[in-house]
Amino acid sequence: MTRPRPPLEGVRVLDFTQNLPGPYATLVMASLGAEVIKVEPPGGDTARAMPSLFGIVNAGKRSIVLDLKQHDAATIIAGLVRDTDVLVEGFRPGVMARLGCDAAAARAINPRLVYCSISGYGQHGPYAGWPGHDLNFQALTGVCHMSRDQYDHPFGSALPIADLSSALTAVASVLAALFARERDGQGRAIDVAMVDTLLSWSHAWAEGLTPRGTTGARMLASARPWIERGAAALPGRMRPLAQRVAGWLGGDDGRRRADAIGAAVERSTVYRRLERLRLHALPHYGLFRTRDDRWLSIAIVDEHKFWRALCKGLALPRLAGVPLAARFVAAAPLRRTIAAAIRRHDLAHWLSNFERERVPIAAVLPIAESLVDPQLLARMGGGRFGAPAPLSTTSLGPAPSLGEHTESVLSALPR
Incomplete structure (x- = not known):
C-alpha cells in the first residue's frame, strides 16, 4: 500500500522569520510536506546561538543568506516571490514595506501569494510598532493576572505560550488561505498578532466562567440548593460552613445579598480569585x-x-x-x-x-524525563521530536547550516 502524499507537497514557503514564533509555524508546514526556504541575514538567525532550539524548529528547511540592505536585495526577493506559495515574515510593522516587500508589493508580483505577518501587536493600532516578548503579551492579555503564586503575585508562564499559540494560529490561517485559493485563485494577506491569539484564549476562559454583575447574583442564588444538598453529605467538621453559606443566600434577604455581591464582585478579592483560579478552586x-x-x-x-x-x-x-x-x-x-x-x-x-x-x-516531569516517557516516546516516533502533524508522513532532515542552500536556490531564479 502506497503512503498518501503529504498535504503540503509542492507548496513552497519563503520564511523571513527568526527565533520561535515564525520558525515554529514553518516547521509545522515543513512537517506537512512544504518546501521551506529560510532567508537569513549574514549573521544568521539569532536563535543559532541556541543550537538545540534552532535545530528543532528549523529541521528540514533550506537556508539562504541574503543581506536585505543591499541594493539588489529587492530584485532577489521579487524573483523568489514569483515562484512562492506562502511568505511568512516576523518583522515589526513597516520593515518589509521599507524593503519593498510588504503584502501589497509582494502580491502585486504574485497575486496567488499567501502573505502571513506574525508580530507581537499586529500591523495596526497604537502599539503596532512597539517591541515586545512573550511575557509582555501574557501581561497585556490577562494571563499573568490569572496566574498567581502563593504570595498572590502575578507571574508569567515559563512556556512561551504567546509565541507558540500565534505560530499555530498562523499555520491554521495559512492552510485556510491555501484552501480558499483553490476556489478563487487569489492569495491572501494574514495579520497574526500574538496579543490577539492570547486574548482570544484568556477572554474565553475568563468571561465564560467569571460572574459579573447580575449574572453573578443569579449564579449565587442558583447555587443555594446545591450547597444545601452538599452540606448534608459533608463530614461533620466541614458541614457548618456550607450550611451557613446556604442560609445566608436564602429568602429575600439572600437575594438582596446576592444582588449586592453581583454589583461589587468585580472590585472584590472573591472576583479576583475566581478570575484567576477557575478550576484550581x-x-x-x-x-x-x-x-x-x-x-x-x-x-x-x-x-x-x-x-x-x-x-x-x-x-x-x-x-x-x-x-x-x-x-x-x-x-x-x-x-x-x-x-x-x-x-x-x-x-x-x-x-x-x-x-x-x-x-x-x-x-x-522535567523535560529530560518527558522525552523518555513511553506515551510521548511512542507519539514522537522513535524519539525524534517534530511538529505535531499527524496527517504528514514527511521525515524531516536536520536544520540547515547558515546559507547552505544559497547557491542552489538563487541559481534557479529566472535571469
Whole structure:
C-alpha cells in the first residue's frame, strides 16, 4: 500500500522569520510536506546561538543568506516571490514595506501569494510598532493576572505560550488561505498578532466562567440548593460552613445579598480569585507533593466517577459521596486532606495506584524525563521530536547550516 502524499507537497514557503514564533509555524508546514526556504541575514538567525532550539524548529528547511540592505536585495526577493506559495515574515510593522516587500508589493508580483505577518501587536493600532516578548503579551492579555503564586503575585508562564499559540494560529490561517485559493485563485494577506491569539484564549476562559454583575447574583442564588444538598453529605467538621453559606443566600434577604455581591464582585478579592483560579478552586484539581518530594497532578473537574475513584485510591471512602457543590464550598479543608494523603507515599506508588483506578493524573516531569516517557516516546516516533502533524508522513532532515542552500536556490531564479 502506497503512503498518501503529504498535504503540503509542492507548496513552497519563503520564511523571513527568526527565533520561535515564525520558525515554529514553518516547521509545522515543513512537517506537512512544504518546501521551506529560510532567508537569513549574514549573521544568521539569532536563535543559532541556541543550537538545540534552532535545530528543532528549523529541521528540514533550506537556508539562504541574503543581506536585505543591499541594493539588489529587492530584485532577489521579487524573483523568489514569483515562484512562492506562502511568505511568512516576523518583522515589526513597516520593515518589509521599507524593503519593498510588504503584502501589497509582494502580491502585486504574485497575486496567488499567501502573505502571513506574525508580530507581537499586529500591523495596526497604537502599539503596532512597539517591541515586545512573550511575557509582555501574557501581561497585556490577562494571563499573568490569572496566574498567581502563593504570595498572590502575578507571574508569567515559563512556556512561551504567546509565541507558540500565534505560530499555530498562523499555520491554521495559512492552510485556510491555501484552501480558499483553490476556489478563487487569489492569495491572501494574514495579520497574526500574538496579543490577539492570547486574548482570544484568556477572554474565553475568563468571561465564560467569571460572574459579573447580575449574572453573578443569579449564579449565587442558583447555587443555594446545591450547597444545601452538599452540606448534608459533608463530614461533620466541614458541614457548618456550607450550611451557613446556604442560609445566608436564602429568602429575600439572600437575594438582596446576592444582588449586592453581583454589583461589587468585580472590585472584590472573591472576583479576583475566581478570575484567576477557575478550576484550581476545586480541591481535586492541582499539584500535590509526594513523599519522595516529587509532584503529582490531579485534574478532576465535575466527573463524580473520578472523585469516587480518587477517594478509593486515597483510602478516604467517607468522602466519596460528597457532591461537587459541597466540595467547592469546603475546598480548603478537602485539599488539605488530599494533600496529606498524597504525602504518605512516593510518586511511583500513586502512579501505579491511580492507573488501576483510572483517575486523571500525571507526574510532573522535567523535560529530560518527558522525552523518555513511553506515551510521548511512542507519539514522537522513535524519539525524534517534530511538529505535531499527524496527517504528514514527511521525515524531516536536520536544520540547515547558515546559507547552505544559497547557491542552489538563487541559481534557479529566472535571469
